[in-house]
Amino acid sequence: MAQDDYHHGNLRQALLDAGEKLLEIEGVAGLSMRALARATGVSHAAPYRHFADKADLLAALAARGFARLAETLVAVAAAHGDNPQREYLVACRRYIELGMDAPAMYRLMFGQQQPGVGDQPELAVAGQAAFDALLGAMARGRAAGTLGEVATEAQAMAVWSMVHGITELAISGRLEPCAGDRLEILALGEQMCSLLLSGLAARERAT
Amino acid sequence: MAQDDYHHGNLRQALLDAGEKLLEIEGVAGLSMRALARATGVSHAAPYRHFADKADLLAALAARGFARLAETLVAVAAAHGDNPQREYLVACRRYIELGMDAPAMYRLMFGQQQPGVGDQPELAVAGQAAFDALLGAMARGRAAGTLGEVATEAQAMAVWSMVHGITELAISGRLEPCAGDRLEILALGEQMCSLLLSGLAARERAT
DNA sequence: AAAAAATGTTGACGATGTCTACATGAAAAA
DNA sequence: TTTTTCATGTAGACATCGTCAACATTTTTT
Structure with a gap:
């Protein structure tokens, strides 16, 4: 709670969940920021509110x-x-x-x-x-x-x-x-x- | 000889040489087809005369x-x-x-x-x-x-x-x-x- | 010498990572 | 309660990338 369910409701976790799924389906090559945003039903720049860049997301x-x-x-x-x-x-x-x-x-x-x-x-x-x-x-x-x-x-x-x-x-x-x-x-x-x-x-x- | 020194003179080998160098300097992330073409002094699509795609070049x-x-x-x-x-x-x-x-x-x-x-x-x-x-x-x-x-x-x-x-x-x-x-x-x-x-x-x- | 094949160039397309400017909704301060 | 502030999401832009198609040029073959 507190600070993660503003608009979307815990987008960070949703992104990671979707990322994990996409990772095994498409391989690491198919895991793009934009695909992740799409899979989560959010605009292509939204992930950048939760991860500094792609490397940051991959690290998480x-x-x-x-x-x-x-x-x-x-x-x-x-x-x-x-x-x-x-x-x-x-x-x-x-x-x-x-x-x-x-x-x-x-x-x-x-x-x-x-x-x-x-x-x-x-x-x-x-x-x-x-x-x-x-x-x-x-x-x-x-x-x-x-x-x-x-x-x-x-x-x-x-x-x-x-x-x-x-x-x-x-x-x-x-x-x-x-x-x-x-x-x-x-x-x-x-x-x-x-x-x-x-x-x-x-x-x-x-x- | 024969078929590898037409215009450039053995571009395929030159690309692989440059690729190997770039690989260790920039890491695999910095190794792009276009960077390779630049490093070899050739247009950005030239490598495609010698490699089907990027995966093919990486395999070589x-x-x-x-x-x-x-x-x-x-x-x-x-x-x-x-x-x-x-x-x-x-x-x-x-x-x-x-x-x-x-x-x-x-x-x-x-x-x-x-x-x-x-x-x-x-x-x-x-x-x-x-x-x-x-x-x-x-x-x-x-x-x-x-x-x-x-x-x-x-x-x-x-x-x-x-x-x-x-x-x-x-x-x-x-x-x-x-x-x-x-x-x-x-x-x-x-x-x-x-x-x-x-x-x-x-x-x-x-x- | 003419035709065919190999090689290189230009320009284009869609996708990507990431930035900036803006909008919106929740939380905190008044 | 109202207002201000901040967190979050959106829209648009830019450079780069992989790749393709159309064209030009040089070498090889006939």
Whole structure:
């Protein structure tokens, strides 16, 4: 209330909703300010009362995506926090699924430079929340003795790199030679995440 | 000769050269058909005699990127093919460096759906060449007994996912909490690739 | 030398991002 | 309650972009 339902009634949220829908239907290329205004039944310049420019709107959309990712990871932790290995595998699976179910959104989330807190506070905190969820999972694994000696942060980054890479390759169809449909991709993903887990569990190794 | 130096003299190559330059200076957003024409000193519609549309030009640019990637990997194999573990680590390093040195190009290469051979033959074969180089490295590793029992293709995909993920996260500045400058990022990358190698070397594991 | 094909130019069209000027409706101040 | 102020939305304009069609010119083929 207060300041968002003047004329239209919460246009900002409506724009983001429409944007998310358009993003997956038309891809990021079809997501234009003007199309968004049309979809919301508003004049072509109206969005500029709520977003400084297109980049600002895209950042707000990406923040939504990161929030959803963080939620997902937190939910997995709640469900399987007592079994770190299972938590790890389920979290990886959910992460990959999330990317495959909304590829344009996923690309949007990671397609731009990470914003400093000054640039896009909303996006920055949402992204940090997602990463924190991952760090938590790693800490539990370490506490349970599942993980080896390497610094937790490096391990977390390794996991993130792996899962992010899998998701990106899956989205762009580059896993197809190995895995055709969704189920095969998820199975392959689990296998690959497992491989990494073996490495994480092994003794520290010199390079 | 023959058919590429009529009026301008090999405009197609000139466009791609200018495109590559513009890509890293202005980012993919600043790479427009018209800017490209300007940079090449030619009218704004001239590029359409050599590329069907913008997507076609971008695909040709991406093909260059993949060709360079394949070259890099082949060179590493030539230099360190006798030592699979070293080949692996050096290849990973070069891969990440390539992405960090030309982030816009790297993004362009992986930013779109993998094309079928029908759509973009040039791009498809260039991409395949790069992947083949990776497969070759994995096969040598297996022959040398460095790698475990899991299917070579799954292992190759795991490596690719990992390195791709690292590169993407590095490009978007998301490794910064762990590694500030280029050297630290490369060191972290090597550490993470090492972790995965431990997993690849381990016995096959059930999931 | 003439015809055909390849290549480049000009001009146009619709779409987009974004700005400025203006209108309108709600909230705050009087 | 009336008035002022501010937030929000509209209308119109501008430069840029991707792309197409019509035309000109140069090279190749016949």
